[in-house]
Amino acid sequence: MSFDLLAPHYRWMEALCAGGQLQRCRTALLPALSVPQRVLIYGEGNGRFLVELCRRFPNVSVTVVEASAVMIDLARARLQRAGLAGAQVEFIHADALTWQPPAAAFDLIVTCFFLDCFREDQLQRLVPTIAEAATADAQWLHADFQIAPAGLWRVCSRVIVGALYAFFRRVTRLPAHELVNVESHLSAAGFTKWQRREFVLGLLFCDGWKRGEIASHDRHIT
Ligand SMILES: C[S@@+](CC[C@H](N)C(=O)[O-])C[C@H]1O[C@@H](n2cnc3c(N)ncnc32)[C@H](O)[C@@H]1O
Numbered sequence: 001m002s003f004d005l006l007a008p009h010y011r012w013m014e015a016l017c018a019g020g021q022l023q024r025c026r027t028a029l030l031p032a033l034s035v036p037q038r039v040l041i042y043g044e045g046n047g048r049f050l051v052e053l054c055r056r057f058p059n060v061s062v063t064v065v066e067a068s069a070v071m072i073d074l075a076r077a078r079l080q081r082a083g084l085a086g087a088q089v090e091f092i093h094a095d096a097l098t099w100q101p102p103a104a105a106f107d108l109i110v111t112c113f114f115l116d117c118f119r120e121d122q123l124q125r126l127v128p129t130i131a132e133a134a135t136a137d138a139q140w141l142h143a144d145f146q147i148a149p150a151g152l153w154r155v156c157s158r159v160i161v162g163a164l165y166a167f168f169r170r171v172t173r174l175p176a177h178e179l180v181n182v183e184s185h186l187s188a189a190g191f192t193k194w195q196r197r198e199f200v201l202g203l204l205f206c207d208g209w210k211r212g213e214i215a216s217h218d219r220h221i222t
Contacts, residue, residue: 043114047075131189
């Protein structure tokens with residue numbers, strides 16, 4: 001699996017296929033987060049989320065685990081262009097399936113359009129590994145695609161997601177071939193969902209999960 005070939009084209013393809021919707025989805029919950037100190041981002045890609053994170057939380061320390069060297073170069077260049085070359089960002093060029101994060105070190109985990117790259121059997125191992133890196137009160141920002149529950153839009157969303165998998169599997173050799181529901185894995189790792197925002201009629205979602213106590217005024221899911 002490698003996103004290196006696709007990386008230089010990722011930005012214009014995203015603009016063409018989704019306009020600004022993916023970026024709106026990635027960043028939707030940034031204003032709702034408690035100020036983080038140490039952030040662990042998996043599969044950041046070309047750095048669009050990273051720039052907004054560093055703008056909103058200038059004192060944050062960020063670790064990015066990314067398997068594509070080309071994506072890392074693009075993210076570094078984007079940080080520079082944004083005037084954020086001095087931000088505390090460490091890029092780790094590694095496969096998330098084998099990289100072992102430090103235990104209980106991060107109070108914010110970010111997985112934007114990343115967990116959909118994996119099969120169920122891989123997520124069964126990967127999510128607990130990621131969760132071990134989270135502190136006892138950590139937040140987890142998770143954005144991804146989903147299939148609509150019913151109606152014509154269910155058919156449409158199936159077709160769209162199916163086409164995306166066909167494309168990514170061909171170009172990047174992605175191991176996954178369908179969306180896996182990760183909620184049970186996050187719950188099993190001790191996280192509770194407290195917020196959800198949806199975009200494009202629910203095709204995209206951004207969820208806020210949290211470990212430990214969730215204040216009732218923070219909870220936006222019943
Ligand atoms: C679909 S892209 C999403 C990029 C970005 N987060 C976004 O919101 O558009 C998936 C990203 O995860 C990275 N990735 C996929 N599998 C990975 C793995 N096993 N370890 C580390 N990074 C991986 C890819 O290189 C790519 O940058």
